[in-house]
Amino acid sequence: MIAILSLTLLGAVLGVILGIANRLLKVESDPLEEELLAVLPGSNCGQCGFAGCAAAATAIATAASPTCCSSEGTPLATLVTCCPPGGKALAATLAGKLGITVDLSGVAAEGPRIAIVAEELCIGCCRCSKVCPTDAILGASRQIHNVLREACTGCENCVDSCPTEALVMRPVPITLQHWVMPRPLAA
Ligand code: SF4
Numbered sequence: 001m002i003a004i005l006s007l008t009l010l011g012a013v014l015g016v017i018l019g020i021a022n023r024l025l026k027v028e029s030d031p032l033e034e035e036l037l038a039v040l041p042g043s044n045c046g047q048c049g050f051a052g053c054a055a056a057a058t059a060i061a062t063a064a065s066p067t068c069c070s071s072e073g074t075p076l077a078t079l080v081t082c083c084p085p086g087g088k089a090l091a092a093t094l095a096g097k098l099g100i101t102v103d104l105s106g107v108a109a110e111g112p113r114i115a116i117v118a119e120e121l122c123i124g125c126c127r128c129s130k131v132c133p134t135d136a137i138l139g140a141s142r143q144i145h146n147v148l149r150e151a152c153t154g155c156e157n158c159v160d161s162c163p164t165e166a167l168v169m170r171p172v173p174i175t176l177q178h179w180v181m182p183r184p185l186a187a
């Protein structure tokens, strides 16, 4: 009984301390940053030049802040078009959320892409799997390699590592298992 009461009391005290700490030490997040992060792909591929989608959202929100000096860092219009997997549609969405007008004529309209191995060219040298940051490439030495589509973020790191040009980037194939209803167009 003493052990049960002690643990219950300890749990209650720690719970109260955590609750108070949560209120006192709470870090206020930027609502715009959260809104931008929600529309970014979330694959953290790093093609934008940032460590991931959260870092990209922070950079865009910071650049959009009225206190940010526009002459420093990357211009907001460039940041809005920084996500290759999101393409033109995402750039338009981001610009709409920020209330700015951006020339999107030079932004590719293609969607996310993943790496595919051309089996007839693969010699099984394993160079690609060593540079893949998500371990998306499977294969043993001197065996044909393959890419796990669920794990590939489209970072393109592997493409240049292949001596036989067996790795190519292709739009994510739509299959019965992966089809989702397209999002409605923004008004
Ligand atoms: S593009 Fe290549 S290196 Fe990048 S995640 Fe996909 S398989 Fe890995």
Ligand code: SF4
Binding pocket: 117, 121, 122, 123, 124, 125, 126, 127, 128, 129, 139, 145, 161, 162, 163, 164, 165, 166, 167
């Ligand atoms: S680098 Fe190219 S040839 Fe070597 S295992 Fe990967 S896909 Fe095959």
